[in-house]
Amino acid sequence: MIPHLLSMQDLSVDQITAILDTAETLKEIALRPIAKVPTLRGRTVCNLFFEDSTRTRISFEIAAKRLSADVINFSAKGSSVSKGEGFKDTALTLQAMGVDAIVVRHAASGAPQQLTRWVDAKVLNAGDGWHQHPTQGLLDLFTIRERLGHIEGLRAAVVGDVFHSRVARSVVQGLLTMGAEVTIVGPPTLLPPRVDTWGTAVSHDLDAVLPKTDVLYLLRVQQERMGEQFFPSSREYARIWGVDRDRLARLPEGAVVMHPGPMNRGVEVTADAADAPNSMIQLQVTNGIAVRMSCLYLMLGGEDGRAADVGGRGSNSERVEA
C-alpha cells in the first residue's frame, strides 16, 4: 500500500485509517504472555541512524522484534560513516546486503527520500532534519483516536517551535488530513515561513486559544534557539507560551495534553503539568511501538508486500488495499 513511509503528506485518510486500525490490533500483542508474532520472520530491518535517538531506535527495534523480524542497528557513530564513507555508499552497501526495510534517522532533511533512489528496500523515515517524522505523527493520531474516540472535528493547538520541528510538520498534516482543526501557537519568530499556506489558524495568544482546544500539543523548545535570537530567554518563553497548572485549567473538560519528548520541563511545560492526569505523554511512548509495528507490517507483511492476516480482528487486507 505504501511504497515508502517518507512524509505524512503522502498519506490519504484511508491509508492513515488502515495504519491506525492495524495498530489497534497489534497493540493487543503486547498484552500476550509471549509478546511476539511470526509475521515478519525471515525479514531484515535495518535501523540506520545518522543522528542519535535512543528512544525512536528502541521503539522501532521492539516493534520489529515483536513481529519476528531480524534487526540490525547501524549507527553513524563507530561505523563506516565515521571513517568517511558517504551517505550514498552506505546506502549501496545496505542494498548489496539485501535488507528488506531501512528505518532511517538523519539530521539532513530529505535524506530518506534520497535513499529511495539507491535501494530497493522499503524506507521508513524515523525523522529527517526539520522535515518530517511520520511515525511520530501517526502514533499521536493513534493516541488521540484511542483516547477521544475520533479525530475529525477536534480542535488541536500545536504550540511552540514549529519552525524547527519535524514532529510539527507530521502532526499538523496528519491532523488536517483526518479532519481536525489546527491552530499553530507561538512567537512569530518560531513560525515557519509562509505558515499562512498550511491550512491552519495561527495565534500568538495561548491563553485565548486554550478554552477552545481539545488537543494541546506542546513542542520541544531547544535552548540553542535563544542564542539565535528567536526569543529572548526561556523564562520569557515559559511565561508567555509555557504550560503550567493554571493554563491546564483553562482547557475544556476532557481535553488532552501531548508532547513528543524529550521534554524541557520548566520551559514549554512544567513538571506538574506534564504529569497531570490528562497528559498523554507516557501513552504516546507506549503507542509508538504498536504504530511502528503496524507500519512495518503493512509495508513488509505478505508475499507481495501486502498485509497478511495477523488474526484477532479478521482480515485486514481489505483495509490495507483501500
Added chain:
Amino acid sequence: MSGFTLTGARVVDPAGGRDEVANVSIDGEIVVAVGGQVQGTRVDADGLVLAPGLVDLHVHLREPGREDAETVESGTAAAAAGGFTAVCPMANTDPVCDHAGVVEQVSRLAREAGHCDVYPIGAITRGLRGEELAEMGAMAAQGVRCFSDDGMPVRSAQVMRRALEYARTWDAIICNHAEEAALTGPAQMNEGELSSLLGLAGWPHEAEEVMVARDLILARGRGARLHVPHVSTAGAVDLIRDAKARGARVTAEAAPHHFTLVDELVATYDPVYKVNPPLRTKEDVEAVRCGLADGTIDAIATDHAPHPPEQKEQEWAHAPCGMLGLETALAVTLTELVDAQPRVLTLSKALGALSTNPARSRDIGGHGGPIQPGAPANLVLFDPSQRWTVDARALHSRSRNTPFAGTQLRGRVISTLLRGRFTFRDGVLA
C-alpha cells in the same frame, strides 16, 4: 587569398546592428569581408546563425585547487563547445586568485589549452576573507579588469566602500556576491512556502536585496563601477532598474537557471538543483526575464560551477552549491527566451546579452562583435532549430552537475572560432 568564407549563414551581430544572410570571409585571425563574394575555401553555413563568440562574465574553472571538478583545460573546452570565445573565471580557487601569481598561472594554462580567451577575475580581499584588500594593482598589471570575492560577500560596508574607491585607479569593476550572510546563515534553498514544507533553512530574497541596495548606495556618487552577479530576485531587479535610471555605473548579470528553473524542483531533494543564490519562485523568474528584456540586466552569465558526483550525491544539506552552465547556456536562452511564447528577447537581443553586452561591460576588446573587416574572427556558428537532449555524460566539463540533464532544448552550437581558428568544429572539439 588563403582564408575561407562562411557562406549562407544568417549573420546576427548585435554590435554592428546587422541581421541578414551574408558571406563572412576570414583570413588568418581576422574577418576580411562581410557580405562579399566567396574568398578562399567555401565553408557551407546554410541555415545556420553566425554571431560574435559568446562571452561569459562568471565561471568557475576550479584550477588551481579542485582539478577533480574542473581544470582550465576542461572548463575552456566546455566553453568552446558552448560557443564561448571568452570567459571570466572567479577568484575562489585554492590558492585564491588574490595575487598576480594565480592570475599568471590561470592565464598560462588557458593559453596552453587554446580553447578560448580567459580573463581572470581577481579577489577583492585577501583569501576572500573580507578583511584586507588584495593587491589589486599587481593583478591589474596582469590585465585584471574585475575584482570579486564571489561565493563570499564582502560583509563590511567599510571594506566594500574602500574597494569601490580603490578600484577607480584602473577604472576596474567591483562585483560583490550579493548575499547578506547574517540573513542566510545555514540557508539551503529559497525561503518560502517550499522551504517551510521541506524543512530546509531558507535563503530569503531580502538577503540579496539588502546587499544589492547597500552596494548601490556605496557606489553612488563615487564614480565607481559595480557589477551585480547572478541576480535572482524580483526586488533586486527593481533596485538595479532604479539605480540605472539615476545614472549609476552599474551592470548586472543573470544565470540561465535563474530565468528558467523554480524552487519547486528542490522537492526532489536532488542536490543538482542546489545553487547559490537558490532557485527562486515563478514571480522571480518572471522578473529576471523582464529585467533582461528591458536591459536592466545586461548579460547572461552562467555561473558555471562544476562539482564532482561524489560531492553532489550527498545529503542535500551537505552537498555544495553550483550548476554547470557553459554547454547549455545558448540553447537554454534560445529555447526559453527567444522561442518562448510570448517571446522575451529577439535573437539579436539574446545574443547581445550573451556576447556584446558582457564584452563591453568588462572592456573585453576583440570579443562581442562587431563582425566587420579588420575585427578578430571570434565567432559562433549555431543551428537555431536543431533539437537535442542534454546528456550530462556527453559534456566536455569534468563534472556532470547540469540541472538540464534529460531536457530537450532547441538550438545547438555547430562551430566556434577563436581568432579565425576553429576551437569547436561541426560538433567536435577542434
